[in-house]
Amino acid sequence: MPSAVNTGNCCMPWFAKPCTAYTDEWSPLTNFVSLFPNNALSWVSKADIDTCLAAIPSYLSQLTIITDMKHLRFVVLAVFLAGSILPACKSTQTAGKEQPVLTQAGSTANAGSTTEPSSPAASAPEIPFDPSVRRGTLDNGLTYYIRHNAKPEKRAELRLAVNAGSLLETDEQQGLAHFLEHMAFNGTEHFPKNELIDYLEGIGMRFGAHLNAYTSFDETVYMLRVPTDSAEVFDKGMQIMEDWAHLLSFDPEEIEKERGVVIEEWRTRLGPNQRMQQKTLPIMLYKSRYAERLPIGKVEVLESFEHELLKQFYRDWYRPDLMAVAVVGDVDVDAVENMIREKFSRIPAPQAPKERPLYEIPNHEQTLVAIASDEEAPYNLIQLIDKHDRMPMENLKDYRRAMMDRLVSNMLNNRLSELLQSENPPFSFASSSYGPMMRTKDNFQSFAAVSPGQFLTGLEALVKENERAARHGFTATELEREKKSILTSLEQQYKERDKTDSRQLVGQYVQHYLSGQPVPGIENRLKLYQQFLPTITLEEVNARMKSYITEQNRVVVLTGSSKGGNQMPSEEEVLAKMAEVQQMELAAYEDEVIDAPLMAEKPQPGKLASKKQIEALKLTELTFDNGLKVILKPTDFKNDQILMRAYSPGGNSLYPDSLYMSASMADAVVAQSGLGPFDNVQLEKYLSDKVASVSPGISELNEQFRGSCSPQDVETFLQMVNLYFMQPRKDPIAFNAYMSRIKSLYSNLLEQPENYFQSELMKLLYNNHPRRLFPTPEMLEEVQLDQSYDIFRDRYADASDFTFFFVGNFDTTTFVPLLSQYLGSLPALNRKESWKDVGAEIVPGRIKQAFYKGKEPKSNVEMYFSGDYEWSPEENHRMNSMIQVLRIMMRESMREDKGGVYGVRASASPSRWPKGRYEINISFVCSPDNAEDLIATALKDIQTLKTEGPSAINLEKVKQIQRKEHEEGLKENNFWISYLYSSYVNGLDPLRIEQRMQQIDQLTAEEVKQAALKYFNDDNYIEAILYPEDKQR
Structure with missing residues (x-):
């Protein structure tokens, strides 16, 4: 359901999830995060990125820009997160073609196993199912999942998953699976017209955040959060779920009113991505129904369909044998099960149900090339897609194979991250991963964004890295490091097992029903990884990487700007370049690792000058002799999390406009240079098995820090903070690499109408103030390494006016000595300074x-x-x-x-x-x-x-x-x-x-x-x- 403030997930397709093998891993995104100035993205957490991933389909056809209005950071997020996804939601008709179909009646709980027999592993033990979950099936075929989880307290997450999406539409129904989803919010038997939204807002649930839905090719999912401290309110929440399942009203007046809303959703997708997608999708999704049934549908159908067609889709596909109900939250499991049986058993089982087909994506022998350009395209993008028949995910042998896919994807992305930080990177962003594509296909996908005129250069570099890994494999040190990193992540999840948000858990059960995603639970999952990871050999991983790249079922997609000197290569040039790489001699990757501590000599602790308690809030206020203040709030809200923020007045307002660009990028320039003895590449390797992240930031009015860590890594975390004060690095290679990527990012940005509009709007609002302009390549040329470094040193030279905040799971008694050592020892100049008013405000009138x-x-x-x-x-x-x-x-x-x-x-x-x-x-x-x-x-x-x-x-x-x-x-x-x-x-x-x-x-x-x-x-x-x-x- 589209949110009124555009935070919804409407039309969320399969590819709005991280593209790795049956895991919640998101490592391809870390390269993206490293691209931007830290004070532009220091606030971007994994949760922020997950949110943006969920929102991609709503924005992909119109580049989403997250704008910090105060500092004018135009951070282009969705297009890079889309690196492992397809373009979104505009139908492309491919008439007169036979579509391969695999019929399926009922649940898709094992949909992933329909295209390839699993006989080699048939005797292996099954993947365990989460013992914390109660699941069952009603007599009418409806599946349910229930779990008690008290995070957050007095709340429950409700989901209705329907194993039906846009692929099941007839020609006359194109767009109606999604339209039907809209109608679920516009009248049911117990909640006529808009009463459902009115009721939920009346009990404190926000439309969009707590009440939403999405439609994709193969599924429709309704999402609802309700309070559980009132039995009546919770019962009404369950009644809403039942109403959605079989009691929609289809009020003719509401249908007609909703036409405009859905057409406006279609309108938001119009733009260069949608136009290029019309050319590339039929090739990418070769001769398949997927290219013909994008969820947004055809506007001519939306404008004129007969109401009966909408009702027919509901009758055909909204039925109990194609539905699952999931309830996770602060609930009584027995009571919820009884409620589900009472309410959902009322749905009659169909007498003569239509077979629920699965649509295959046909194989092709040759490499297909899709090339599309548009004068409004803001970026030049490359996708390499090697399609594979869906691998089964039924037993522990399959699960072990998925672990290998995760290892390979992460190690390959680590190499791409290293290449991005070389002096002249061949692309501004790149990622690779193996994972699910559609229900009958997996894919190995590599993605890159390149500068104008650099398609063949970027393509060569991307293919070379894949080929290098396929020919020579990975190194033993890479594999060992990645195993440790994965285990560290899983151990953190295990520590948070009683503090995991219900939204995260309920999503796993929905995907178990719809796509067969394993749900062993974190206890079993950690045990399985601890059991299997040590047994995975370098030879196995290398063989798995080699199997990804094939001559068949490969697609190369190039999209980009048609303006200026950005010449798009021809199909022949693309194929020739790929063939050329195949003939190249490629050296094996060498994994350089520095065996050194982050901090060679630890500082002598500073002295605590004062300590004050605010008992009502369980706060402790500390002041050290150097003037630095610390505010501590220990909590038990998370078991393995400490959050940190810090500020000092001043910021880049203290520097003249002539130095603004260097000042505004100073934090990023230093952060890209690494810490202590490590450049940024080596620092990433050093931190790979630790949970510690620190981001300095220089805003207009303050210099700041943001960060988080696991309690077990808190000393490393504080050492990182100390080093940013005491030993910030200046790395010319890292600077040149970073600026090259940023300039590439901004090279064609203003060609897209929305970006052009935002740029002109800022000029209008702030009367062309130099600190409120949309960055251009010319402005980026003003950034000088020495200037940025000196400004950073100046901003972090004096700790006396810094205030730090720590919230999370720590013991104050043991924490204070570490704070004394790493923060209390910082230099104090006792400068009396504050920010300056730079005069940037919206013009009057x-x-x-x-x-x-x-x-x-x-x-x-x-x-x-x-x-x-x-x-x-x-x-x-x-x-x-x-x-x-x-x-x-x-x-x-x-x-x-x-x-x-x-x-x-x-x-x-x-x-x-x-x-x-x-x-x-x-x-x-x-x-x-x-x-x-x-x-x-x-x-x-x-x-x-x-x-x-x-x-x-x-x-x-x-x-x-x-x-x-x-x-x-x-x-x-x-x-x-x-x-x-x-x-x-x-x-x-x-x-x-x-x-x-x-x-x-x-x-x-x-x-x-x-x-x-x-x-x-x-x-x-x-x-x-x-x-x-x-x-x-």
């Missing part, structure tokens, strides 16, 4: 500006309100509540009533420093013909809020959401590290948190109304619209 770029019939709308602000926690709460109410109002008016948008975003950014200011932004994508009308609708909602205030229902929804989120946050380390950081940065009493619930309860409609009157100031309003070029008069 009323401005309306149209921009024209692009070919597709879509517009991007941005609305800004701004002004002076009296910053306080109370005022922040009023403003945030006002925005939350407005989101609900705009979703109802612009999406539900008008069907004019897929989603609308609204956000407020109040700031205290360098002066009290606020910015409110409203943005959405729509038809160019509807832009003015939808802006008027948004302004009408704002006017209603200003004159009438929020409705009692909407205000209570917002208050309930805030209560539930606060309740959950109190049990999360991430909440506390952010809360404490904000409190001390802003000079606030941290004890104010004890009044948070009272603050929520006492919020009145009049306060929200007054906030709207104050902050939606018509005198300072900027409206910008991006139109396609054919709309320019």
Whole structure:
């Protein structure tokens, strides 16, 4: 289900998951994270990347940019995460072709074994199933999974998995599997029209975050979080699941209204990726139904389908033998099982069910080449895909093979990471992995992003690394290091086994049902890895790598810009280059490892000057003789996690505009250089079996640190912090490699209309302020290694005004001596400094500006309100509540009533420093013909809020959401590290948190109304619209 704020997973295809072999591994993404300046991505965690992975399908056809508005970091995320996926959601018709079909009735629990017999391993023991899970099958064929898990407390995750997706549509139904998913939120027997969303928001669940769904080729999954501290509320949550399964209303009026919403979702995907995809997908998915049935469907069908076709799909495929219900959370398992039996046994088993087919992707002997260019393409991308019949995953021999795939993928990515950090890297990002492709295919996929005109160079380098590994294999030291790294990761998961979030667990059970993914549970999983990893030999791993690369079923995909000197190679040139590499003599990889400690000499401890307890919050405040302050909050929310943040006032505001580019990249330049005796490549090897990550960052107003570690690696963690102060490295090779990748990244970025629009918008909003401009290749040329290094040294020369925060599982008694040694010993210059106001704020006045770029019939709308602000926690709460109410109002008016948008975003950014200011932004994508009308609708909602205030229902929804989120946050380390950081940065009493619930309860409609009157100031309003070029008069 698409979220009203575009955080949903609607149309999430199979490839929105990390592409490794039956694991939750995500190592290909680590190369991506290393690409960007640390203060641009230091806040990106694994959870952030998982979230972005889930959101890729919604954004892939329009490059997703995460924008730090304060520091203007345009971090292009989705396109790189898409390195191991296919482009998304626009149907390509391939008429008149026979489609290979494997019929299947019922569950796909072993779908992965349908294409290849498993006789060689048939006698091996089966993969154990998680003993913590109760599973069963009702008489009507419905499967269920139930597990008690108290993280988070008083919450449960509910899932309805339907083994049916867009592949099962007839020609006349293209797009209706996905449309049907939308209708599940627009009327059921017990929740007519939009009452389902109203009810869930009324109990504090947020639309998009806690209520969502996705449709893919082979499956549809509905997702719901509900409180469990009320039996009535939980029962209603289960009733919603039953309603979705067989009690949808199909109100004709609601169907007609939803057409517009789904068409607007289709519109968001229009752009260069979608146009190139039309050319490449039929080749990539050679003669298969997958190329003809992308979940978003065909717009002509969406505009005109008969309602009966939607109902027919529901009758045919939403049936108990193709469904599973999964419930994980703070629940009584027996009671939930009884509830499932009571509710879902009411669904009648079909009398004459249609066979549920599995569609094969046909094999091909020759290498296929797909080449597509577009003048708006922001990147040049290479994909190498070697398709293989799906390997079985039924027994321990299969599971052991999957371990080998994980080892190979990770070791190959480590080599690519090393190549990326060479002086002249042949690409700006690269990854390789082996894993599931579709239900009947696995694939070995390599991906790279290259600079303009460098397709053949990048292709050669990518093929060479694969060929090098296939010919010469890996080294014993690589294998041993990777085994340790994997075990370290699994051991950390094991330590957190009673603190694992229910969302993570329930997703595993859904995939077990849909694709046969093993679910041994972390206890069994760790035991199996401990048992099998030591037995996996170098010869086995090398043979497995060699088997990936074949002459058959290979596809090469090149997509990129057609502008300037970016000449796309021909199919003949591509094939010739690959053949050329086959004839090259390639040296074996040499694994260079430095056998040295991270810190040769440990510092003498500093002295503790003062210690203060805040018993109510279990806080300890320390001050050392060097002036450095530390705030400690030990928790048991996670067993194997310590989080850290730190700040010191100053930032890059202290340097003139002439040094801004060097200052803004200083943290990244140093971070790319390594630490202590290690360059960055050697540092990655040193840390491979440790859980410790530290990121320095220099923002406009502060120099900072962010990081996390396992308690067992906390000394290594603190040594890393100490070394950034005391021995930051300056590595010219790392600098040149990093800048080469960054320049490549930005080379064609502004060719894409959305990026061009954001660039022009920043110029308009900030009157061309040099610190708010979209980075260009010319600006990047200003970055100088010596300047960046000297600025970093200056910012971290004085520890006396730093404040550190630690939250997590540590014992204060044993932790303080380590803090004394590595932080208390840092130098103190006792400088009295602060940030400077660089004068970058949104221009005053009323401005309306149209921009024209692009070919597709879509517009991007941005609305800004701004002004002076009296910053306080109370005022922040009023403003945030006002925005939350407005989101609900705009979703109802612009999406539900008008069907004019897929989603609308609204956000407020109040700031205290360098002066009290606020910015409110409203943005959405729509038809160019509807832009003015939808802006008027948004302004009408704002006017209603200003004159009438929020409705009692909407205000209570917002208050309930805030209560539930606060309740959950109190049990999360991430909440506390952010809360404490904000409190001390802003000079606030941290004890104010004890009044948070009272603050929520006492919020009145009049306060929200007054906030709207104050902050939606018509005198300072900027409206910008991006139109396609054919709309320019």
